[in-house]
Amino acid sequence: MKNEMQIQFSALSQNESFARVSVGAFIAQLDPTMDELTEIKTVVSEAVTNAIIHGYNENPAGTVQLIVVLEDDTVAITIRDDGKGIGDVEQAREPLYTSKPELERSGMGFTIIENFMDELTITSGDQKGTTVYVKKQLSKNKVVSH
Amino acid sequence: MSFHVETEQKNSVLCVRLQGELDHHTASAVRDKVDEALANPQIKHILLNAEGLTFMDSSGIGVILGRYKKLQARGGELVICTVSSSVYRLLEMAGLFKVLRLEEGEDHALRTLGEAV
Ligand SMILES: Nc1ncnc2c1ncn2[C@@H]1O[C@H](COP(=O)(O)OP(=O)(O)O)[C@@H](O)[C@H]1O
Numbered sequence: 001m002k003n004e005m006q007i008q009f010s011a012l013s014q015n016e017s018f019a020r021v022s023v024g025a026f027i028a029q030l031d032p033t034m035d036e037l038t039e040i041k042t043v044v045s046e047a048v049t050n051a052i053i054h055g056y057n058e059n060p061a062g063t064v065q066l067i068v069v070l071e072d073d074t075v076a077i078t079i080r081d082d083g084k085g086i087g088d089v090e091q092a093r094e095p096l097y098t099s100k101p102e103l104e105r106s107g108m109g110f111t112i113i114e115n116f117m118d119e120l121t122i123t124s125g126d127q128k129g130t131t132v133y134v135k136k137q138l139s140k141n142k143v144v145s146h
Numbered sequence: 147m148s149f150h151v152e153t154e155q156k157n158s159v160l161c162v163r164l165q166g167e168l169d170h171h172t173a174s175a176v177r178d179k180v181d182e183a184l185a186n187p188q189i190k191h192i193l194l195n196a197e198g199l200t201f202m203d204s205s206g207i208g209v210i211l212g213r214y215k216k217l218q219a220r221g222g223e224l225v226i227c228t229v230s231s232s233v234y235r236l237l238e239m240a241g242l243f244k245v246l247r248l249e250e251g252e253d254h255a256l257r258t259l260g261e262a263v
């Protein structure tokens with residue numbers, strides 16, 4: 001069975017926790033392990049924070065879109081912004097690379113996302129906005145409870 | 147979401163206790179509170195107690211590294227204690243254990259920094 005949810009919100013930092021909590025509540029129906037839940041919340045936090053800080057320069061007029069699709073045991077998440085985009089996606093994915101060291105960014109966002117998910121696709125370009133698509137298959141060997 | 151930073155000076159050590167979820171939104175509270183305390187030149191080391199930390203992302207890594215750099219300038223150490231397995235994983239992934247030391251509990255960590263409890 002396929003189940004989908006979509007939300008969009010202003011590019012405000014207080015919405016980072018709202019995004020994590022919303023996704024966590026939605027995927028609860030797949031009965032993820034604590035580790036899987038933490039990993040997915042962390043990934044959402046990273047991508048949403050990137051949209052707010054890098055995409056929109058923290059301008060609250062910007063809108064972040066979040067789509068979650070559940071199918072069987074798979075969670076697919078899309079995080080999209082219409083912000084300034086990424087000119088060099090390869091460079092952005094490198095561990096420790098950040099374009100905003102003055103904001104004490106660690107440059108670990110995409111590395112963490114890659115580590116926690118099975119799949120990561122970044123679609124972007126200079127001034128073209130950014131779409132981050134991630135996918136993760138949840139473990140099936142859990143105790144079945146009814 | 148409630149987030150809380152508590153600081154307490156014990157001679158040369160600044161104990162920083164975090165409560166709640168550390169992300170980009172809450173990182174500035176940690177930065178401001180710790181940097182304000184670091185204005186006191188008597189403080190050499192930071193002991194970060196992560197016991198109450200229920201979530202952390204890479205913004206937490208950034209704020210920890212930023213404080214580490216400030217201590218380096220005064221020859222101090224950054225010690226972290228009572229970390230959950232998920233926080234441990236992130237610190238490990240970012241290579242932070244090359245620059246900060248992990249200890250079990252606050253009392254023990256304080257002793258390793260030469261402060262009596
Ligand atoms: N949504 C986005 N819009 C524009 N640039 C982005 C976006 N997401 C990531 N980037 C770019 O990719 C770089 C690496 O991102 P990340 O690994 O999360 O590190 P950090 O956020 O710490 O800089 C950022 O510094 C930024 O230049």
Ligand SMILES: [Mg+2]
Nearest residue numbers: 046050109110
């Ligand atoms: Mg980031």
